[in-house]
Amino acid sequence: MSTKSVMIVDDDVDLHESLKSFLVSEGFDVSSAFDGTEAEELLATCELPGQHLPDVILLDLMMPKMNGWELLSKLKKKSTLSKTHVVLLSAASDPKEIPPHPHVKFLAKPFDLGNLLGAMG
Amino acid sequence: MSKPTPLYLYSDHQKIMRVLLLTGGLAYLIWWFLVELTLPNAFNPLGSRLVVCALFFSSYLASRRFEWARTHVAKLYYMSGWALTLHYFYLFYNNPTDSNWIVGAYITVVALCACINDSEMFIAYIVYVVALSLGICMLDPALLKTVFLSGMLTILAFAYFGMRSRVRLVAKIIAEEQNNEKNRALLEVSEQALRLRNEFISVASHELKTPLTTIKIQTQMAHRSFQKGDPDAFSPERTTKTIELIERQADRLKDLIDSMLDISRITLGKVEMKFIPCNLTTLLEEVVASLTETLKMSGCPVQLTVARDVTIEGDSLRLEQVVVNLLTNAMKYAEGKPIRIILDADERNAVLVVEDEGMGIAPENLERIFEKFERVVSTKNISGFGLGLFVSRYIVEAHQGTISVESEVGKGSRFIVRLPKTRRIL
Numbered sequence A: 001m002s003t004k005s006v007m008i009v010d011d012d013v014d015l016h017e018s019l020k021s022f023l024v025s026e027g028f029d030v031s032s033a034f035d036g037t038e039a040e041e042l043l044a045t046c047e048l049p050g051q052h053l054p055d056v057i058l059l060d061l062m063m064p065k066m067n068g069w070e071l072l073s074k075l076k077k078k079s080t081l082s083k084t085h086v087v088l089l090s091a092a093s094d095p096k097e098i099p100p101h102p103h104v105k106f107l108a109k110p111f112d113l114g115n116l117l118g119a120m121g
Numbered sequence B: 001m002s003k004p005t006p007l008y009l010y011s012d013h014q015k016i017m018r019v020l021l022l023t024g025g026l027a028y029l030i031w032w033f034l035v036e037l038t039l040p041n042a043f044n045p046l047g048s049r050l051v052v053c054a055l056f057f058s059s060y061l062a063s064r065r066f067e068w069a070r071t072h073v074a075k076l077y078y079m080s081g082w083a084l085t086l087h088y089f090y091l092f093y094n095n096p097t098d099s100n101w102i103v104g105a106y107i108t109v110v111a112l113c114a115c116i117n118d119s120e121m122f123i124a125y126i127v128y129v130v131a132l133s134l135g136i137c138m139l140d141p142a143l144l145k146t147v148f149l150s151g152m153l154t155i156l157a158f159a160y161f162g163m164r165s166r167v168r169l170v171a172k173i174i175a176e177e178q179n180n181e182k183n184r185a186l187l188e189v190s191e192q193a194l195r196l197r198n199e200f201i202s203v204a205s206h207e208l209k210t211p212l213t214t215i216k217i218q219t220q221m222a223h224r225s226f227q228k229g230d231p232d233a234f235s236p237e238r239t240t241k242t243i244e245l246i247e248r249q250a251d252r253l254k255d256l257i258d259s260m261l262d263i264s265r266i267t268l269g270k271v272e273m274k275f276i277p278c279n280l281t282t283l284l285e286e287v288v289a290s291l292t293e294t295l296k297m298s299g300c301p302v303q304l305t306v307a308r309d310v311t312i313e314g315d316s317l318r319l320e321q322v323v324v325n326l327l328t329n330a331m332k333y334a335e336g337k338p339i340r341i342i343l344d345a346d347e348r349n350a351v352l353v354v355e356d357e358g359m360g361i362a363p364e365n366l367e368r369i370f371e372k373f374e375r376v377v378s379t380k381n382i383s384g385f386g387l388g389l390f391v392s393r394y395i396v397e398a399h400q401g402t403i404s405v406e407s408e409v410g411k412g413s414r415f416i417v418r419l420p421k422t423r424r425i426l
Helices: A013-025 A036-046 A068-077 A113-119 B012-038 B045-065 B067-071 B073-094 B099-113 B119-139 B141-228 B236-268 B280-290 B292-298 B316-334 B388-398
Strands: A005-009 A029-033 A056-060 A085-090 A104-108 B276-279 B302-306 B311-314 B339-345 B349-356 B402-408 B412-420
Touching (some): A005 A013, A013 B141, A056 A068, A068 A085, B280 B302, B280 B339, B311 B316, B311 B412, B316 B412, B388 B402
Antiparallel strands (some): B276 B311, B339 B349, B402 B412
C-alpha cells in the first residue's frame, strides 16, 4: 500500500507543526505551505511530470496573502479537486457557507484527531 | 447625502413682503369693518361681517397652530367659504351695485386662503377674484376703484397666505428630511457598530480557538501514544517540546484575553497608569530582544536605530505594549520585508518610528485603523483582534502624546509616536 500524501496549508506555525508531527506519526507523507500563494506554487510543482498531487489538502480558511476561500476556488477552476480531497479547517466560519462538493469537507477547530483522520478518508 | 436648501424660507425679501401684506390686509379689514358698518344699505352688516372676521382669524389661528386643524377644520372652513360665497351671490342678485357683497366675498376668500395649501386651489381663487372684479366693473364703472382695491388686496392676501402655507409646508418637509437624515445617520452608526461587533466575535473565536486546537492536538497525541504504548512518545526531548508548545499556546491565550480586558477597561475608563521615569532606549532594546524568535519566523529583517538614554515620564509596561503592538503589526503586514525601528528625541519629545515596506494602507483607511476592531485588510486574511492600534492610541494619548501614520499602498507604512518627556499637569 502506497503512503498517503497530505499538504498542510496553515499560517499558524505551532498548529502547523503539531499537525505535521501527528500526521507523520500516523505514516503520512506531509508537505507544508504557510499561505495560499505558497500552496498554489507548491501544487503547480506537483503537477509537473513525475510528480503527483497530494491525496488530501488540509486547508485553513483565514490566511495572509491568499486565504483558503480563494485557493479553494482556484483549485475548483483548475479541476485539481477531481484528483485531490480538501479538508477545510476553520475556527470561525460557518460550514453552511461552504458550497457542497463531494471532495470538500469541513472541520471546525478545535477538532478531534480521530475526526481529522475520518475526514481525510 | 446633500441637505435640501430652504430657498425662500428666511430671505429678507420674503420678510418685507410678509410684513407689508399683513399690515396692509389688517388695516384694510379694520377700515372696512368700522367705516362700512355704518352703510345704511348693508345687508345684515354686523352679523355677516362678524362671521367673516371670526372665520378669518380662527382659520388663521387654527391653520397656524394645529396639524389636525390644518387637515380637518380647513375642510370645514372651505365648505363654509363656499356657503358664504353663495350668500354674497344672493346679495349680488338682489342689488349688484351694493359694495357690501363685494367686500364680503373677498374677505371670505381671504379667510379660506388661510386654510389652503394646495397650489391648484390657490390659482382657482385668483381666477375667481379676477372674474368677480371684472364682472362688477362691467355692471357699474363707478365701483371700479373699490373693486380694484378689493381685488388687489385679495390677490396680495392670497399671495401672503399661499406663500406662508407653502413656506410652512417646505419647512415641515425640510424638518422631516433632516430628522430622517439624523435617523439614517444613527442607523448607519448602529449598523456599523453591530457589524464590527459581529466581526470581532468571529475574529475572537478564531483567535482563541487556534491555540486551543494546538493544545488539543498535543494532548490527544500524548493520549494516543500512551494508548499505543509508544516508547518514544514520552522521551525527554519530545516531552519538553510538547510542554513548550502548550506553554506557548497558553501565553497566546493569556495575551488575547488581556487585550480583550484592556478594551473593557478602556471602555469603562478604568486603566491605571504609573508615570515614573522610563528609559525608552532600554525598553525598546528589550522588546526587540524578546521578539527575536517571532521576528525571525516572520522573515522580516529588523534594523534598530536608537538614540542613547531617551528617558520620559511614563508607564513602562504600557509603553512596552505600544511597541509590541506596532512591531507585531509591522510583522503581519510587512510580508517578510525589512522593518526599521528608530528612536530619537529632542528637548521636549521622544519620537519612536516603526516603518515597514509592506502592503501599505489606502488613504481612506488611515483614520479608521486607530478605531476599535478595525483592521486594514479583510478578517479572512490577517489574524488578530484589530485592537492593537486602538489600545496603542489610548496609551499614547494618556501619556499626552500622539500617534500617527503615513502610508502608501504597496510601498509600506510608517507609524510615528511622539511622547512628551514630561507630562503637563492638566
